[in-house]
Amino acid sequence: MAELSAATREALVKVGTSTLTGVLSRRGLKNMFMQRVWPIRPDQPRMVGPAYTMRFIPAREDKAGARPGGPLQRQAMEECPPGHVLVVDARGDARAASAGDLYCGRLKARGCAGIVTDGGLRDTDGIAKTGLPGYHQRPSSPPSPIAHHPLELEVPIGCGGVAVYPGDIIVGDGDGVVVIPADIVDAVAEEALASTLYDEFAEEEVARGRSLVGLFPVVGDDAKRDFEAWKKARGLA
């Protein structure tokens, strides 16, 4: 089970995916934002947690029989560790659902942090009511077996065009979902938090009419000095 320190989790809740993709890009990681994966509701809470993965392959009629122990999806809902995000590789296929409200309700009840699929979620009203943050390509009411066969848990997958390894840290906001390798997450979170603070300063400056030159990207000493003063005035430095 992947670890995520309280400090890093707290930091990640405060930073946006745009800041995180910027930090990751500077470290050479260019493809960490899922394409065509959206929040099911614009106002859902932010999502942070290590990835617990599930892999679907296309359904096939001769493999559709009941599985001893019950459906693999249900096992995922029962075993995804608290604080984790269930990430589903649905091959970008939203013709049938990846999960629905009862499954998501169980994740929520067990303390999981969210669910992400590059396919579709069903009964998004019901999911929204559970309070679990959900991300998908589009709503999809048809039951999962029409298109999907759940094959295995906790293997590396692709989701929204991004590689996701179990334990990667998943962060979602109103714009979408970013993936952070676990071994650099503390540093990434710290850098992103600092960057977010600077952005807050810069936004205020810009709002009151300051030019972007020197301010963004930062060039010269003026912006740095003003930022230090801004932090001091707020007891942040």
Place this chain on the structure above:
Amino acid sequence: MAELSAATREALVKVGTSTLTGVLSRRGLKNMFMQRVWPIRPDQPRMVGPAYTMRFIPAREDKAGARPGGPLQRQAMEECPPGHVLVVDARGDARAASAGDLYCGRLKARGCAGIVTDGGLRDTDGIAKTGLPGYHQRPSSPPSPIAHHPLELEVPIGCGGVAVYPGDIIVGDGDGVVVIPADIVDAVAEEALASTLYDEFAEEEVARGRSLVGLFPVVGDDAKRDFEAWKKARGLA
């Protein structure tokens, strides 16, 4: 004109498209949910009614002249029976509109139940104000004739990848639109209503921490017995 009993209509208003696609799938109907067809507003009322259909083909300059009796679309708005849903085959082409706010206002005033197209609707603000539930692929402001020629009414069509026959029952919720054959709609509605009640029970159980094992899918007698007790406590059984 298709019939829909008051009891069935009342039941269908209470059940979600995810429940209905589940019931239909168990009856062997696997492709009844329209793909890439969304509500124009997330909070619009649910939509239930028999289908009244209109078929578009691609526009052609030599067929663009005025039609005696006025535009066929207008005829659709004047003749779609009260309680019915106008379903438009726009070949998934949203480059120009399938209908706009005046047409939808007329449907509403005449007591129709909604409009569905796999193309686009124009002036969605105006449509939303009429109160008519609308479903489409995406907003599309350009006037219809730029891409579409309305050919005929009340023939079988495709919409969102699903076959729609006049009189099929159309149900829409926040996730999208499902099609139900009229000859099984009573049984489907009844089964869906029962299923919805069980889901309500199961959601409560899950929310208070019960495992999905035995509960969903139902296996063994425990969940059934608890469900009966739950219904009894609410005066439902």
Place this chain on the structure above:
Amino acid sequence: MAELSAATREALVKVGTSTLTGVLSRRGLKNMFMQRVWPIRPDQPRMVGPAYTMRFIPAREDKAGARPGGPLQRQAMEECPPGHVLVVDARGDARAASAGDLYCGRLKARGCAGIVTDGGLRDTDGIAKTGLPGYHQRPSSPPSPIAHHPLELEVPIGCGGVAVYPGDIIVGDGDGVVVIPADIVDAVAEEALASTLYDEFAEEEVARGRSLVGLFPVVGDDAKRDFEAWKKARGLA
């Protein structure tokens, strides 16, 4: 710098893109509505202003070095004239952002009217907070250089499948974005305003049960006469 009279701007704020595409279509301009370009927030203010354009081409590693004078995007934010709309040709590629909240904040602070891209915007929460109307294909958190190289400003471009020349008038509402040639904008706005007034009249008539026949499209004298009376009753004629 393009001119837009106060009267025309005032008129355009009141008319929808569906009315404008109708007026333009009657003048033979059939392809003026951007495809797959949406408002970042459903409730953002309408957007009206002359186009100031920026052209992206695909990024290439050997052209990625710093530019003397700073990033071209920043120059766009500093030089887009007040009242104008920055329109970005991102080749429909939303894998990386076209702009973010600081850039949009600067546009807002400088009195610009909005931003439009057929790619993606990043930190849409931040952009929404600035109050600048924004239109894009979908949210895109990754930094711009991952996919885009900003090449030049104020050249004719394509955006959402529509040609945009610097100085064209750009209008956005809840359904999307329309482009109006500057040399006909006054006449188009006037015609659209008159058309909007008639639509308002017709909507009321339809809401109280009047048939569309004769009313829309207008045929015969009845509707015209009633419209004149309706206007007189409101002190509009």
Place this chain on the structure above:
Amino acid sequence: MAELSAATREALVKVGTSTLTGVLSRRGLKNMFMQRVWPIRPDQPRMVGPAYTMRFIPAREDKAGARPGGPLQRQAMEECPPGHVLVVDARGDARAASAGDLYCGRLKARGCAGIVTDGGLRDTDGIAKTGLPGYHQRPSSPPSPIAHHPLELEVPIGCGGVAVYPGDIIVGDGDGVVVIPADIVDAVAEEALASTLYDEFAEEEVARGRSLVGLFPVVGDDAKRDFEAWKKARGLA
């Protein structure tokens, strides 16, 4: 049954779809070339004939039963008049076949001129052996009922994004398929034949190094005069 004079047919066999779309465009018909519809073999003979149409809608399990009189597709193969082209509206869906080699063999044996679908054809080797020109989106081996329900014959349809009315003249070459309204086909063919002759002249001139200026598009008298001489030298004028 549509008529096509021997002279016009003979002319159309000699002219390419690029010449025909040019002639049609000058007459205001801008959307007559099917998009994403290709010849099944690069070297198949050209195809000319009036359209006989078949319309598919999406398959549905409750409509899949046998049809009295046999499959509608077979009826199409038996009734498509000699000299005609069978044009199939498959909604651009190539997941299952629109027709196969036996059906196409029957069309060939009955003297039909070709088959066109915006879906897929199966057993293209077998079709090629029959000698019938075939056009489709891509090969598709699965049997038709997996995705398609053949609904009706001889109605207006869309195919490859183009409206096709029964009796329209269909012409196919190595690049694709163009649709010509029957009421102008004689004039279109005549103009296209003349245009083709000029192209032949111009190609020779260009091949020997002549500039395009004045030659294409034709401006001034030089090219016209040389063309007259060229025709005279070949006994064509």
Place this chain on the structure above:
Amino acid sequence: MAELSAATREALVKVGTSTLTGVLSRRGLKNMFMQRVWPIRPDQPRMVGPAYTMRFIPAREDKAGARPGGPLQRQAMEECPPGHVLVVDARGDARAASAGDLYCGRLKARGCAGIVTDGGLRDTDGIAKTGLPGYHQRPSSPPSPIAHHPLELEVPIGCGGVAVYPGDIIVGDGDGVVVIPADIVDAVAEEALASTLYDEFAEEEVARGRSLVGLFPVVGDDAKRDFEAWKKARGLA
């Protein structure tokens, strides 16, 4: 290692994918033909063999280091058993290659039966020269690591929208690729061979002018009797 009897292999080489999808569909297997997967050359030999699978996930810069034992793709080329078909899950992503001519040459030299990917192959001229049948979405010259990370061998995968389990029988012809479950392949091959013989008979009949009625689909005794006579005349019955 999967088994495939000589008789079944011999039968499968003679039957087309259209016949096989027909047989599979009658057994309830509706989704066994890969979508958008084509032969690299129209005239390559048919391909038959059990599947040996390789799974790609999206590339990620922090996982790009050298692998002890060399690239996993190379291991696939060295270990895919003779007679088998290497089937690659490239998530339908053809931006970078799944394999090239040296890898395919090694497969050929080791007696493998072919290669299939739903991504792209590079140096298709070189692959064609090796004589190994290859199937892909489109040519793709860029080296594999630009988009793909080879994760594992011999697991169930999706390819062209079809589930492929190690040991499934893969058959390719000029139209594409079909997947046959190993446990029914003998019966499927036998049925397909009989069906192919009937098709050959029917094609001859059709070519000489016989109607499809009664012949295809077979209804009544006439066609059966004639088929028996046809076979007898050829010493086949």
Place this chain on the structure above:
Amino acid sequence: MAELSAATREALVKVGTSTLTGVLSRRGLKNMFMQRVWPIRPDQPRMVGPAYTMRFIPAREDKAGARPGGPLQRQAMEECPPGHVLVVDARGDARAASAGDLYCGRLKARGCAGIVTDGGLRDTDGIAKTGLPGYHQRPSSPPSPIAHHPLELEVPIGCGGVAVYPGDIIVGDGDGVVVIPADIVDAVAEEALASTLYDEFAEEEVARGRSLVGLFPVVGDDAKRDFEAWKKARGLA
């Protein structure tokens, strides 16, 4: 006018796009192969030359008038320098043609090296007859102005998702088109030629049964030593 040494041109004619993308990738250039751009004929000669560019934007009815000096496309055909490749940015839109056989014939007559568009070419039979190598997305018969407005020549463009600057070296083979920055083309060509020689050696080795281990990728001294011997035996070292 860009320079390309005879030696480098000669080398580039001998190497494939797969080798070149490999060399470019090792130098950090990951996105130099055009996506969805194919040769118009499988057997056309290879294409090598510096890029001369043309940029299209979407057509607009109010910009459609005749241009003093004639169409810009024609100017491109008359001014593209001998030995150069005309590369057209058609925004990936193949609904109308980028060029046809007369234009391509003029390029050929003037000694140009080829034409590339990410849209479509018309009259591909005619183009093939001129002998000019052509690359496009798919055949497109409709005349260019239906979708395209030619805006300017010799500016940086995007084509097939790749940035192309005037003077970049363009190489096309049976798989597609690669772009090489002019300032490194000599070194790239040299490295690619050496790599191609090694590939030739390795292909022979593989064909006679040698394992890929050690050979590809090269590890240890055995393969190097054998390669030297192989070259010596052919008088190449």
